[in-house]
Amino acid sequence: MMSNLLLLSLAVLAAAILGCLYRLLKGPTVPDRIAALDTIGVLLLSMIAVLCMLFRTTAYLDIILVIGILTFIGTTALTRYIERGVIIEDGDAEDDR
């Protein structure tokens, strides 16, 4: 019975990811796409948590951490890129705008 609920939640999460995908493809500006990517990562993370519960295994829990970290680093890198054009800046050439 619980597995039915979990399957239903998986379907809902998949629909949510599809919605984000629409915004990712269509989004008029670059920050829109970045926000959509961030949300997709977070939803993917929760999908994997649901899968862990569905299969009654703890093997996939590492993936949750990895996806969380990668999503955050990706968001940070992309926003810095569109803000200044560089991702990692030199310590000397600090141009704090």
Place this chain on the structure above:
Amino acid sequence: MKKLYATAKLLALFVKELFISSYAVILHIIRPRLAVRPGIFALETELESDWEITLLSCLICLTPGTLTLDVARDSRTLFIHAMDIGDAGLLSQQIKGSFEKAIMEVTRP
């Protein structure tokens, strides 16, 4: 010991604000006609160190309908985008009253 208590209180405030704000945002989203009046307002803060301001801006991001956009160069003014800027004065009063006090209790002896 007292500091530990203050930290726990700050954490509880974080969680409470997160739930309230998501509820408010969901209400805004599923309303059939969009009834938001967004805008950006400035908030003068009394906090000084970087650490305190980071904490405050994180907390602001979790309050109902507000999002920190930028910090001015002198680190004394936060620019906040509000989803429904009905009364900016009231909003900043609320932020100053509850959050700054809770943060100060943790960081200042």
Place this chain on the structure above:
Amino acid sequence: MIGEMAIGAVVLLGACIGAISAFGLIRLPDIYLRSHAATKSATVGVLLILAAAFLYFLLYLDHVSVKLLLGIVFVFLTAPVAGHLTGRAAYRSGVSLWKGSVRDDLKQEDSSAQGPL
């Protein structure tokens, strides 16, 4: 049995909140408002699901999962920062506000103190 159902219900609630925030991401008119939806509601949905998973492993598999706790803390810390970063990047790269916006304090500050970017 009833506990499993309760955990499943919490997971479903979290999934629905995530779906609503995705809907908000589609519906709201400009990036700043969308960022509100993406930051707050999605975070709550994920936190609910992760907490339910933690409880499930704790109660039914007798496994205290430190990784899940770490994941919860990490999502909780990074979600507001990510929202702030997208908002700031949008403003600095010159995305204009929605036409219904009523006020913009940052504009004067930018033009007077820092010059055009």
